[in-house]
Amino acid sequence: MKEISFWIDGESVAVSVEPDETLLYVLRERLGRLAVKEGCGQGECGACTVLLDGEPVPSCLVLAVRVAGRRVLTVEGLGSPEALDPVQEAFVREGAIQCGFCTPGMVLTAHALLRENPRPTESEIRQALAGNLCRCTGYAKIIAAVKAAAGTAEGGEGA
Amino acid sequence: MKRFQVLVPTSLEEALAMLAGGGGEETLPLAGGTDILVRVKQGKRAPTRLVSLTGIPELVGIAVQSDEVRLGALTRIRDIERSVLLHGSVPLLPYAASLLGSWQVRDLATVGGNLANAAPSADMAPPLLVLEARVKAQGVTGVRGFPLEALFRGPGRTCLEPGEILTDISFRIPAGDWGAAYIKFSPRRAMDIAVVGVAALVRREGDIIREGRLALGAVAPTPIRVEEAEALMAGQAPRPEVLREAARLAAVACHPIDDVRASAEYRRCLVEVLTMRALSEAWRNSGGEGGEPA
Numbered sequence: 001m002k003e004i005s006f007w008i009d010g011e012s013v014a015v016s017v018e019p020d021e022t023l024l025y026v027l028r029e030r031l032g033r034l035a036v037k038e039g040c041g042q043g044e045c046g047a048c049t050v051l052l053d054g055e056p057v058p059s060c061l062v063l064a065v066r067v068a069g070r071r072v073l074t075v076e077g078l079g080s081p082e083a084l085d086p087v088q089e090a091f092v093r094e095g096a097i098q099c100g101f102c103t104p105g106m107v108l109t110a111h112a113l114l115r116e117n118p119r120p121t122e123s124e125i126r127q128a129l130a131g132n133l134c135r136c137t138g139y140a141k142i143i144a145a146v147k148a149a150a151g152t153a154e155g156g157e158g159a
Numbered sequence: 160m161k162r163f164q165v166l167v168p169t170s171l172e173e174a175l176a177m178l179a180g181g182g183g184e185e186t187l188p189l190a191g192g193t194d195i196l197v198r199v200k201q202g203k204r205a206p207t208r209l210v211s212l213t214g215i216p217e218l219v220g221i222a223v224q225s226d227e228v229r230l231g232a233l234t235r236i237r238d239i240e241r242s243v244l245l246h247g248s249v250p251l252l253p254y255a256a257s258l259l260g261s262w263q264v265r266d267l268a269t270v271g272g273n274l275a276n277a278a279p280s281a282d283m284a285p286p287l288l289v290l291e292a293r294v295k296a297q298g299v300t301g302v303r304g305f306p307l308e309a310l311f312r313g314p315g316r317t318c319l320e321p322g323e324i325l326t327d328i329s330f331r332i333p334a335g336d337w338g339a340a341y342i343k344f345s346p347r348r349a350m351d352i353a354v355v356g357v358a359a360l361v362r363r364e365g366d367i368i369r370e371g372r373l374a375l376g377a378v379a380p381t382p383i384r385v386e387e388a389e390a391l392m393a394g395q396a397p398r399p400e401v402l403r404e405a406a407r408l409a410a411v412a413c414h415p416i417d418d419v420r421a422s423a424e425y426r427r428c429l430v431e432v433l434t435m436r437a438l439s440e441a442w443r444n445s446g447g448e449g450g451e452p453a
Contacts, residue, residue: 019165022196042197043264043418044350055237061196062267063189065165066211100333109262130349 004068009077017064021116024048027074035075035104036049039133046132049105050074056109077105078111087111090149091142098136105131106132110146119150163199164208165189171217171297171326177210179299179322188212188324190233190272193264215245218326219415223248225404226332229325232271232294232325236260236283239270248332251339251358255286258343271325274310277317278352280377284311286341286372287356292330298323311381326373334393336363338444339355340366340437343376344429346420353377354421355429357438361397368392369443373434377425378413385409388434397450399440 005014008031010019014028024041027033036059039047050150051073052061079085084092087110097103106129113120113128120128125146126139134142160192168174174358180184184207189195191213193302198204223244230239240256259265259273259282265294273283274294284307292307296319307328317323339360345351356376362369371392373385388405395401415426435452442450 018162020163041200043260043267046261046263049263054347056263057266058193058263061192063165063192063209063211065167066213101418127349128262133262155406 002044002065004065006067006069006127007071009072009074015056015064019063021064022060023050023052023062023064023067023072026064027059027072033074033076036106037101039101044133046109047100047102049108049132051108051112054115055113058131072120073108075107078107085111087146087149094141094145094148096137096145097140102132102134102136106134106142107143110149112149113146120146122147166208166210166411168210169174169213169214171215174212174324175297175299175322177208178324181208185210186210186322188275190275190447191235191267193268194276194278195258196271201245212324220331221245223332226334227329228332229327229329230270231327232275233269235269236267236268236270236273237262237265239283240265249290249343249418251286251290251360252283253345257283257340258282258341258349264350269396270328274307274328275317275319275325277311277315277381279311279314279379279381280353280356281382282343282353282356282376282384285374285376286354287328287330288382289339289358289360289372290330291372292328295326296327297326300311300327300351308384313380318429319398324398333360333362335369336440336445336447337361337448338363338377338446339446340440342437342440352420355415355426355431355433356382357430357437359434359441361392361438361441361445361447363442363447366396366447368395368397368442371405371438373438374407375409375413375430375434378380378415378430380414383413385412387412392438393428397438397447399451400452402438402452406431406440407428409434 001016027036038048039045043061048059167175186208187206188213189209218231220231222229224453236256295304337394341358343353344355358374360372376382410431439452
């Protein structure tokens with residue numbers, strides 16, 4: 001076991017990890033961040049997406065030892081039930097959530113997109129979310145939610 | 160998954176010593192992890208030690224000095240995708256990088272990892288082959304440089320010795336008017352490997368192809384150049400019959416297999432069509448007029 005410290009959702013933590021444990025495993029099993037989901041475990045589905053120093057990564061392919069000293073953001077660090085982040089708010093309003101399994105990853109990737117590209121085109125939204133699979137919604141309402149959060153939805157409703 | 164140790168060197172020297180010092184244990188280099196960790200999880204590889212290369216500054220970087228471009232092997236695909244330097248001088252590479260995997264994968268994956276993993280479909284290979292890239296490999300015994308072609312020995316196999324890693328990739332920006340293109344055919348628009356990959360580069364002189372270069376991915380045991388097509392094009396105007404013949408030679412030169420993604424026959428057809436399109440696009444990118452595919 002090795003002790004590493006890093007920032008999780010704005011809070012500094014120190015946790016003991018085995019060298020071959022993934023960030024996904026540590027987040028769920030050691031730090032109780034159950035909103036980070038394991039879909040495929042192979043970096044293909046995006047359900048385990050977290051932001052590492054602001055960049056979306058598949059946490060199932062990041063070895064925990066590699067995040068020492070770095071900043072990790074999960075969806076739980078975005079907003080709170082009383083004060084949802086605009087992307088979360090838009091997902092709820094637009095009906096972009098069915099089973100909810102892909103949602104944490106989708107929201108984080110969308111959040112990262114809007115941070116660097118506040119008014120993305122639909123094509124840019126689709127490209128950005130290409131690494132996040134959803135088996136329920138058919139993506140239409142997810143894309144609408146990202147547009148709404150960006151304030152670029154048709155009908156002109158602001159973010 | 161069998162347990163492994165992770166070593167975290169902070170210098171290249173330290174990393175090479177760790178890679179050489181495994182004793183009887185299987186010690187593998189770890190770059191982005193997007194290929195190797197998947198295989199470890201699937202039980203296909205069971206290393207005892209992984210040497211993490213991401214903390215070594217001299218292995219990362221994109222530098223353009225006069226006409227020479229140098230990429231550190233641990234440079235992330237996302238950094239190639241977003242490089243202002245490369246967008247300005249060799250937009251082929253950021254474009255090819257943007258097609259690899261997904262945003263999340265690109266944030267971890269590295270160009271050296273993509274090449275050293277040696278999948279025949281590696282997205283960075285055909286573009287770097289038409290740029291006539293050279294690579295440097297280093298182990299405790301020393302450094303050696305060689306053309307990128309020489310790296311690939313077969314599916315998943317390279318000429319790297321145990322304990323040796325790629326350290327950088329470099330190439331010269333072609334002189335004069337030139338243009339390039341990379342076409343990746345895959346069933347999905349993202350998060351898929353190439354079923355066929357075609358990279359073309361054209362150096363133009365007036366209305367003539369002074370030099371044409373063509374590389375194919377996913378249709379042979381390794382990524383390949385197509386010398387016969389290149390010889391045909393040199394000195395020719397990009398007339399439809401020239402492009403068609405170059406494409407036919409490319410289809411003859413490749414040796415694809417049937418697999419779950421596509422049949423060999425379909426891949427051969429795709430090579431012919433996509434070669435014409437890639438050459439045509441490269442010609443137009445060089446500032447040439449016409450050059451429409453047949």
